[in-house]
Amino acid sequence: MSRVVAAIELYLDVDATRRIKTLWRSLEAEGVPTMAGLLGNRHRPHVSLAAAHRLDPRAVEAALDGLRVGAGLTLSMDFSGQFVGRVLWLGITPTEELLAHHRTVHERLAAAGVEVWDHYRPGRWVPHCTISMRVPNTQMSHAVRRCIEVLPLHATVTGAAVADHANDIHHPLP
Structure with missing residues (x-):
């Protein structure tokens, strides 16, 4: 991935995490690069609520x-x-609770002046769990x-955290 991405990540229970990691391994064995191999294996299955080039973990927490x-x-x-x-993902059914x-x-981020990418804002966000950022077309x-x-x-x-894997930032949120 060529651009730096910081995100507010939601982490999944043990069974869901295991199933997604198994999918990652299966695809990797078949020559499809997945999130597992990006940035020194720092990724774990997650859903991003917001993303930007940079997020100040303390500003987000506040x-x-x-x-x-x-x-x-x-x-x-x-x-x-x-x-x-070539981004492949598992889609999450958008419930009223999730969207709210x-x-x-x-x-809260907007009120605090924390900037995020437009395509993660309410009304534009597609809830998903990324599997691969670069699936070969074939x-x-x-x-x-x-x-x-x-x-x-x-x-x-x-759980949740502010994560910027390229810059070794992983800041758990309460």
């Missing part, structure tokens, strides 16, 4: 003070999708089929 980010959310991954640029939590996070249909094989996948959010 903006979200008193909010237990992601606490109690249950996520249902029921489909697979692609973004332009996402909106609250963004309202392997996309095979990789999508592999993703569908693990669905449906249900997950409980177990």
Whole structure:
């Protein structure tokens, strides 16, 4: 990945994490690079609520003070999708609870002056768990089929952090 990305990441329960890591390993064995191999294996399965080139972990924490980010959310991954640029992901069914939590996070970030990318803002965000940032075009249909094989996948959010893997930042959020 050529650009630096910082994100507010939601982490998944042990079973969902294990299933996604198994998918990553399966795809890697078949020559499809996944999140597992990016930036020295620092990634773990997650859902990003917000992203930007940089996020100041302390500013994010202050903006979200008193909010237990992601606490109690249950996520249902029921489909697979692609973004332009060969990005493959598992899609999360957007529930009222998830969208309301996402909106609250963004309202607090905006009030504190924390800038995020437009495509992560409420009304534009596509809830997803990234599987690969660079699927070879010739392997996309095979990789999508592999993703569908693990669905449906249900997950409980177990934690959150501000993460910037390229700069070795991992700041857990309360």
